[in-house]
Amino acid sequence: xxxxxxxxxxxxxxxxxxxxxxxxxxxxxxxxxxxxxxxxxxxxxxxxxxxxxxxxxxxxxxxxxxxxxxxxxxxxxxxxxxxxxxxxxxxxxxxxxxxxxxxxxxxxxxxxxxxxxxxxxxxxxxxxxxxxxxxxxxxxxxxxxxxxxxxxxxxxxxxxxxxxxxxxxxxxxxxxxxxxxxxxxxxxxxxxxxxxxxxxxxxxxxxxxxxxxxxxxxxxxxxxxxxxxxxxxxxxxxxxxxxxxxxxxxxxxxxxxxxxxxxxxxxxxxxxxxxxxxxxxxxxxxxxxxxxxxxxxxxxxxxxxxxxxxxxxxxxxxxxxxxxxxx
Amino acid sequence: xxxxxxxxxxxxxxxxxxxxxxxxxxxxxxxxxxxxxxxxxxxxxxxxxxxxxxxxxxxxxxxxxxxxxxxxxxxxxxxxxxxxxxxxxxxxxxxxxxxxxxxxxxxxxxxxxxxxxxxxxxxxxxxxxxxxxxxxxxxxxxxxxxxxxxxxxxxxxxxxxxxxxxxxxxxxxxxxxxxxxxxxxxxxxxxxxxxxxxxxxxxxxxxxxxxxxxxxxxxxxxxxxxxxxxxxxxxxxxxxxxxxxxxxxxxxxxxxxxxxxxxxxxxxxxxxxxxxxxxxxxxxxxxxxxxxxxxxxxxxxxxxxxxxxxxxxxxxxxxxxxxxxxxxxxxxxxxxxxxx
Numbered sequence: 001x002x003x004x005x006x007x008x009x010x011x012x013x014x015x016x017x018x019x020x021x022x023x024x025x026x027x028x029x030x031x032x033x034x035x036x037x038x039x040x041x042x043x044x045x046x047x048x049x050x051x052x053x054x055x056x057x058x059x060x061x062x063x064x065x066x067x068x069x070x071x072x073x074x075x076x077x078x079x080x081x082x083x084x085x086x087x088x089x090x091x092x093x094x095x096x097x098x099x100x101x102x103x104x105x106x107x108x109x110x111x112x113x114x115x116x117x118x119x120x121x122x123x124x125x126x127x128x129x130x131x132x133x134x135x136x137x138x139x140x141x142x143x144x145x146x147x148x149x150x151x152x153x154x155x156x157x158x159x160x161x162x163x164x165x166x167x168x169x170x171x172x173x174x175x176x177x178x179x180x181x182x183x184x185x186x187x188x189x190x191x192x193x194x195x196x197x198x199x200x201x202x203x204x205x206x207x208x209x210x211x212x213x214x215x216x217x218x219x220x221x222x223x224x225x226x227x228x229x230x231x232x233x234x235x236x237x238x239x240x241x242x243x244x245x246x247x248x249x250x251x252x253x254x255x256x257x258x259x260x261x262x263x264x265x266x267x268x269x270x271x272x273x274x275x276x277x278x279x280x281x282x283x284x285x286x287x288x289x290x291x292x293x294x295x296x297x298x299x300x301x302x303x304x305x306x307x308x309x310x311x312x313x314x315x316x317x318x319x320x321x322x323x324x325x326x327x
Numbered sequence: 328x329x330x331x332x333x334x335x336x337x338x339x340x341x342x343x344x345x346x347x348x349x350x351x352x353x354x355x356x357x358x359x360x361x362x363x364x365x366x367x368x369x370x371x372x373x374x375x376x377x378x379x380x381x382x383x384x385x386x387x388x389x390x391x392x393x394x395x396x397x398x399x400x401x402x403x404x405x406x407x408x409x410x411x412x413x414x415x416x417x418x419x420x421x422x423x424x425x426x427x428x429x430x431x432x433x434x435x436x437x438x439x440x441x442x443x444x445x446x447x448x449x450x451x452x453x454x455x456x457x458x459x460x461x462x463x464x465x466x467x468x469x470x471x472x473x474x475x476x477x478x479x480x481x482x483x484x485x486x487x488x489x490x491x492x493x494x495x496x497x498x499x500x501x502x503x504x505x506x507x508x509x510x511x512x513x514x515x516x517x518x519x520x521x522x523x524x525x526x527x528x529x530x531x532x533x534x535x536x537x538x539x540x541x542x543x544x545x546x547x548x549x550x551x552x553x554x555x556x557x558x559x560x561x562x563x564x565x566x567x568x569x570x571x572x573x574x575x576x577x578x579x580x581x582x583x584x585x586x587x588x589x590x591x592x593x594x595x596x597x598x599x600x601x602x603x604x605x606x607x608x609x610x611x612x613x614x615x616x617x618x619x620x621x622x623x624x625x626x627x628x629x630x631x632x633x634x635x636x637x638x639x640x641x642x643x644x645x646x647x648x649x650x651x652x653x654x655x656x657x658x659x660x661x662x663x664x665x666x667x
Contacts, residue, residue: 035516039588043516063486063522064453064514092452095487130374131435133451271664301664302654306435307424308372309644 006188011181014156014189015046015122018163019084021193023054029167030058030076032069033086033122037061043088044124044182070096073119074104082167083119089134090125090176097141104172105147119173120166125267126179126217132303137216137268142174143245143277149173149198150245152216154181157189158242161196169198178217199246203255207235210261210323213252213278215241218265218314225265225319234323244274249281256282260291261326265314270298292326333609334548337555340390345615346624348386348547352603354415354628355382355406361636362422363582370640373422375436376403379577381509382602385410387550388477388507391558395474397447397463399456402437403509404449407479411446413439419635425642432645433653445474454484457493457506464502464567475561479507482571483514485528494569498537501566505557506532508569510544511576516588532569544572545600577601 009017023029031047037059041048051059062069066087073083085100087093093100100121107117128135142150149171153159159177166173204219205226214222219240226236237255241247256262262282264275279294297319300312336345355378365371378385385406392398392410400407408418413429421428422436429441437451447463450456460478467474484490485508497504508528512519519526532539538560542553550572557568575597579586599605610616616624654661 034514040516061517061521063517064483065486065488067488094452095489127374129372129435131437131451132433133437134374300650300667301661302650303433305433305645305650306373306421306430306438307426307432307645309424310432310647310650312650 005191007191008186009156009160009189010183010186011153011156011159011177012044012046012183014160015163015177016048016050017189017191018160018167018194019047019050020053022164022167023050023058025193026082026167028081029084030060030081031084031086032060032062032073033084034064034088035061036086042086044177044179046177046182047086066092066095067099070099070119070121071103073121074099074107074117077104077117077119078107078115084167085119085121087121087123089127090123090138091133091136093121093123093138093141096121100148100172101142101145105145108171109147116170117172118170120175121173122175122177124177124179124182126181128304129306131306135304137266137299139174139176139244139268140273143274147172148245149243150176151198151243152176153242154216154219154240156185156187157194158196158202160189161194162198162242164193165195165198168195176216180217196242198243199248200242201248201251202240202242203237203251204240205236205238207237208259209234209236210263210326211237211239211252211255211259212319212323213239213241213262213264213275214266215244216267218267221314221316221319222265224316225323228316228320229323234327236323247278252278252282253285256286257289260289261323262290262294263297263319263322263326264294265297265319267299267313269301270296271301273298295322295325297322333546333605334552336548336613336615337551340551342615344390345610346620348390349603349606349610349616349621350624350628351386351389351406351409352382352606353625354632355385355409356603357628357632358405358419359578359582361632365636366583371423373424373436375422375582376580377578377582378403378406380511380574380597380602381406381544381572383547383606384507384509384544384550384572384574386602387547387554390551391554392477393474394444395472396558397445397467397474397476399447399460399463399476399478400439400449401453401456401480401484402449402451403481404436404439408439408441408446411441411444413441413444413446415631415635416638417441419639420642423639423642424645425639426645427638427642431653454480454487454489456480457484457490458496460504460506461493461496461502464497464504465500467503468500468564473562474503475558476502476504477507478504479509481514482508482510482512482519482528483522485531486514486522494532494535494537497567498535501564503561503564504567505554505561506567506569508571510571510573513576513580513589515580529569529571532571537567537569539569539571541571541573544574545602545605547602547606574600
């Protein structure tokens with residue numbers, strides 16, 4: 001298949017396509033997770049047909065045991081394989097913390113480089129109608145631990161590209177998907193292998209008046225805010241970070257140097273969230289270029305409420321209001 | 328299998344008790360059905376987990392637990408909540424995320440609770456209830472109040488580390504905990520035959536050093552007998568019991584999920600023992616209740632359900648200004664973090 005062949009895919013399909021490509025190319029890849037094998041093919045259908053094609057030795061539907069999913073992924077990595085540990089909801093990564101943060105993320109360093117542990121943890125966030133224990137965006141927990149890549153794609157092509165890059169990375173990675181984006185957007189994605197480099201942001205809209213930095217589901221919020229601001233004559237640069245560790249500070253700095261203003265938006269809790277680090281770094285490096293403080297629109301300091309009338313997440317209105325504070 | 332296989336009524340269960348048991352089984356099944364219909368019609372945006380198949384165990388819990396006994400349940404909790412005599416209105420209002428709900432619309436149906444009746448905690452995290460029950464068991468043991476703790480969970484939860492750690496605590500300190508394993512044969516979308524090499528869960532539990540028993544979970548009176556013994560032992564300080572109630576999940580994992588992967592013959596055999604209709608036949612065949620009495624119960628259950636759904640649909644939506652309420656005891660703590 002020529003690399004230029006493309007097909008319209010959702011994020012769920014693009015992730016599935018990424019697994020197919022990667023597992024065809026590398027027979028050391030093993031996938032572990034609840035309900036990942038046929039006939040279910042993953043509760044989000046991202047692992048559809050993989051067990052049929054690659055066998056249940058390589059695509060294992062596990063017991064409900066995230067700790068062992070993660071721990072055996074670490075063991076597989078040490079044994080020369082490359083395991084994907086699928087954790088159904090981001091909240092359930094509480095069960096994998098020991099193996100991923102105490103072991104996978106540190107094994108390379110604490111053995112003087114002798115035991116790199118390239119596992120990939122994949123998970124889904126965003127199902128707010130499940131309530132407070134099935135909808136937490138906890139990427140900061142992982143970002144705070146040195147040694148693991150953290151990616152959060154917002155488009156089908158980036159989802160496939162980052163998945164395949166993570167599967168070839170020499171280090172552990174976390175790939176976060178958002179349930180609200182899995183099936184709602186389609187775009188042309190290469191059918192064959194496709195890679196997006198780690199730590200490379202993407203400018204999804206250009207403007208010289210303000211920089212809006214976001215990732216994951218907040219990119220749509222940022223874009224809606226930018227369109228609204230344009231009607232008032234404010235042109236925004238919108239940056240989709242795509243990966244949070246490593247984080248593309250040069251792209252952010254280039255933009256903010258040009259616009260002099262920056263608002264960061266994400267669904268993760270604002271307090272001690274990813275935006276806090278980005279804002280601090282901008283302030284440290286570009287203080288004299290700034291027309292005003294770097295502002296943030298993140299998740300409110302509450303658990304995910306169940307009632308639909310309570311919203312802790314950013315809205316485009318909140319982003320617009322923050323941007324206007326800078327003018 | 329027919330209703331004639333069901334165990335006889337223990338002498339202490341009077342007509343009212345049998346009526347309550349039938350009400351709970353029927354009410355749970357109808358509420359599941361109604362919630363699924365409301366979801367499919369787009370009037371209800373909630374993930375909920377049907378109880379179908381477990382109704383007999385829940386009805387038996389209702390007749391054997393006392394108000395003082397504490398319960399820890401899961402997201403598949405409607406039958407447990409009714410067994411603890413939670414008001415149906417506050418349950419359904421929570422399903423709709425209304426301020427009148429038991430958790431004021433903040434938790435949703437995964438997180439029912441009612442401290443007035445010691446429906447102490449529910450968790451959306453598989454297996455975590457076991458450890459909480461160990462702590463509640465310690466509290467009961469320390470206070471000497473003579474109450475028991477009941478923890479319920481599905482067979483799927485027996486795979487996770489939290490379960491095993493909790494089992495160790497409960498057995499080691501002979502805590503007054505009755506461990507109710509609802510073995511409906513499915514862990515999410517995977518059959519018990521596919522996810523464990525040791526599917527005899529009661530046998531496994533015995534190896535932790537606690538009394539363990541396997542019970543026909545489709546037989547209401549067998550459930551009552553097993554729970555009575557286990558609860559009496561717990562209250563008397565004689566230690567924990569693991570009860571594996573064997574039955575079958577009669578729906579998908581969630582209320583609206585496809586379950587075409589469930590083998591047709593297994594499901595058909597299990598449907599033959601569908602708790603509410605089977606119990607109804609048994610009540611009639613054994614002369615415990617007349618057709619007239621049963622019709623009265625059914626009318627009342629349907630009316631209560633209709634009332635609860637109406638109450639919920641007419642309920643109050645929480646307002647955004649109150650979003651910080653309850654993060655900490657002092658709402659200002661969370662507000663101050665956001666500068667709100």
